[in-house]
Amino acid sequence: MKHKNHILVVIAFLVCTSLFAQQGRQKRADTLFNKFSFVKASKVYRELIQKNYNRDYATRKLADCYAYLRDPRNAARYYKNVVKQGNVPVEYYYKYAQSLRGIKKYDESQEWLKRYKDSGGVVNANDFSKDINFITSVFGAEQQYFLDRFRFNSKFSDFGAFEQGGKVYFTSARDEGVAVKRLYGWNEQPFLDIYEADVKSKKNVDHSAKIKGDVNSIYHDGPITITKDGKTMYFSRNNFNKNIEVKDNSGLTNMKIYRATLVDGEWTNVEDLPINGDDFSTQHPALNVDDSKLYFASDRPGTKGGSDIWVVDIFPDGTLRNLQNMGEVINTESAEGFPFINNENVLFFSSDGHTGLGLLDIFATLKDEDNNDDIVGVINVGVPVNSNADDFSFSMNPDGITGYFASNRRGGRGSDDIYAYHRVPILHVEGVVTDAINGNPVVAAKIKLFDDKGNEIAYMETDENGYYQINIDRNEDFKIVASQDKYIDDYRTFTSKKIQTELTSITANLLLNPVPDVVKLAGLNTNNLGYDNDAEINAESNSDSTAVKAAKLNPIYFDFEKYNIRKEYALELDKIVKLMTIDYPEMAIKIEAHTDSRGTTAYNDILSTNRAKSTYNYLISKGVNPSNIIEYKGYGERRLINNCADGIPCSPAQHQLNRRTEFVVVKME
Incomplete structure (x- = not known):
């Protein structure tokens, strides 16, 4: 018998170990996916499928990985399995249709598009009317960027916009207001100069808005970047300095990057940099977050294509060292240019060598999960x-939400126009599931997310800290349910409607109350389970009845000087109703109501009594047996749960914690 028990213990240990391993794999896969590391994420999702762990979810995510990796063949292979799943979101019909389009199965694609439309999906009139890249279709279906008006465009070329210190700096060929214009023979437009304007200005700008100092010359100047302290500028210019123009052996004037400093409101002390050369171009400067690296585009020797992205270190004394090509993950045999680094150290750039929609497209880099310095891929924005x-010329403001780019697309005012954008970042719901009695995290709790129609749209399990995180859509209503063996389910309803654009997470913590019959009197020490030492036990020590402490259910809260039941707490009371009428009809409780310290003692006694009574009346109205409510009583301000007594300054949130009704279980059979 001992040998048999030992085997069972070993088997149980191995099962638990395997379960935790799979949970860890799913968490790692989801983390990689959320950070755009789709190659690595796909490998882990395949492992989860092979282990048959949360198979439907892993299959969906694996198919999405292949979609973002521009691999429609593998995407279609897994989406084919996804669309067979029960209650699958209809958006996967659309994704499957797109992947079939990507492998030229047009008839099947149209069938699934029709099924998507028949299921309530919305399709633009021109869907599938153009043979565009598959990955872009996926991005179009999940749009994150939205265009805003930029006030300062002209009929000439405008680009290179970025904000700093309440100013927007940009490059333009307008030269408006100047009597005599010098024209660039290539396109018969004026030469480029650098302009600045107040971000909130409603007026367009002319030659008087050119930046002050020695930066603008008689040839092309711009685009620029400025250090975070606003004192140093790096800018592109034709190979022209100190009134001398230098041409290469072909008679062309190449581009160089110069450095200038701000002195008394003017940019001066223009300096030619050692990374430049007369026989190749160096242009489009960009600085990283701490101004320690300078990124740029160049066709210098060692360049892979027409032009590549390069980087050089900037040392504290201003010297430039350790020049490097950014490598073949970024650079192609075509042209790359216009680098930009955002506050998250993500490199954006333009390229006509990576797969995109048209000519130059804007791309973002993907970092290695384990080594954040390694770039493992690029993604079309x-x-x-x-x-x-x-x-081209993408920039993002420090808020991570707004920014600019330029395009020569149809519908603009000039040859190149600046477009402002705002970004709606990915939103997720997150939270911690805890034991309502002892406050410990509940590991491997099952989390299910439902839409407003009751369809399950996501499933996962909590990690070792009781934590979960699920990506969600904006402008939707949701219900999230936590469950675990030996616990009573808990749920929350929440909405992502009318929330701020910059908000990236919604918190929904959940509390699980242990099912009472998990604690048996026979041989168990209830103190080790987090129960109060003076817990009331309503059972004989030798019986099989449940041992129940004076355990508190989730409290409900009230508005200041109010005793009506708030809508969100009616949901909490409904859970108690279910317990007392269906699950445990012999369950008996006490109702204890409280106030904060504001107001007189006599007033608060009356107010808390009214809160206890309104709670009692609600439960009775929903079918709870009055004899199962042993007592309802108000305690006024006598049982504050924090230091917010009379005369002590406290925030509204601290006072709110005291305006509560608590429930004490005194019997459950």
Whole structure:
């Protein structure tokens, strides 16, 4: 018998170990996916499928990985399995249709598009009317960027916009207001200069808005970047300095990057940099977050294609060292240019060598999960930022939400126009599931997310800290349910409607009350389970009845000087009703109501009594047996749960914690 028990213990240990291993794999896969590391994420999702762990969910995510990796053949292979799943979101019909389009199965694609439309999906009139890249279709279906008006465009070329210190800096060929214009022979437009304007200005700008100092010359100047302290500028210019123009052996004037400093409101002390050369171009400067690296585009020797992205270190004394090509993950045999680094250290750039919608498209880099310095891939930022024309000079403001780019697409005012955008970042719901009695995290609790029609749209399990995180759509209503063996389910309803654009997470913590019959009197020490030492036990020590402490259910809260039941807490009371009428009809409770310290003692006694009574009346109205409510009583301000007594300053949130009704279980059979 001992040997048999030992075997059972070993088997149980191995099962638990395997379960935790799979949970860890899913968490890692989801983390990789959320950080755009789709190659690595796909490998882990395949492992989860092979282990038959949360198979439906892993299959959906694996198919999405292949979609983002521009691999429609493998995407279609897994979406084919996804669309057979029960209660699958209809958006996967659309994704499957797109993947079939990507492998030229047009008839099947149209069938699934029709099924998507018949299921309530919305399809634009021109869907599938153009043979566009598959990945862009996916991005178009999940749009993150939205265009805003930029006030300062002209009928000439405008690009290179970025914000700093309440100013927007940009490059333009307008030269408006100047009597005599010098024209660039290539396109018969004026030469480029650098302009600045107040971000909130409603007026367009002319030559008087050119930046002050020695930066603008008689040839092309711009685009620029400025250090975070606003004192140093790096800018592109034709090979022209100190009134001398230098041409290469072909008679062309190449581009160089110069450095200038701000002195008394003017940019001066223009300095030619050692990374430049007369026989190749160096242009499009960009600085990283701490101004320690300078990124740029160049066709210098060692360049893979027409032009590549390069980087050089900037040392504290201003010297430039360790020049490097950014490598073949970024650079192609075609042209790359216009680098930009956002506050998250993500490199954006333009390219006509990576797969895109048209000519130049804007791309973002993907970092290695384990080594954040290693770039493992690039991703097209999608429409509407990219189009079938040239899209370039992307920038993002420090808020991570707004920014600019330029395009020569149809519908603009000039040859190149600046477009402002705002970004709606990915939103997720997150929270911690805890034991309502002892406050410990509940590991491997099952989390299910439902839409407003009751369809399950996501499933996962909590990690070792009781934590979960699920990506969600905006402008939707949801219900999230936590469950675990030996616990009573808990749920929350929440909405992602009318929330701020910059908000990226919604918190929904859940509390699980242990099912009472998990604690048996025979041989168990209830103190080790987090129960109060003076817990009331309503059972004989030798019986099989449940041992129940004076356990508190989730409290409900009240508005200041109010005793009506708030809508969100009616849901909490409904859970108690279910317990007392269906699950445990012999369950008996006490109702204890409280106030904060504001107001007189006599007033608060009356107010808390009214809160206890309104709670009692609600439960009775829903079918609870009055004899199962042993007592309802108000305690006024006598049982504060924090230091917010009379005369002590406290925040509204601290006072709110005291305006509560608590429930004490005194009997459950």
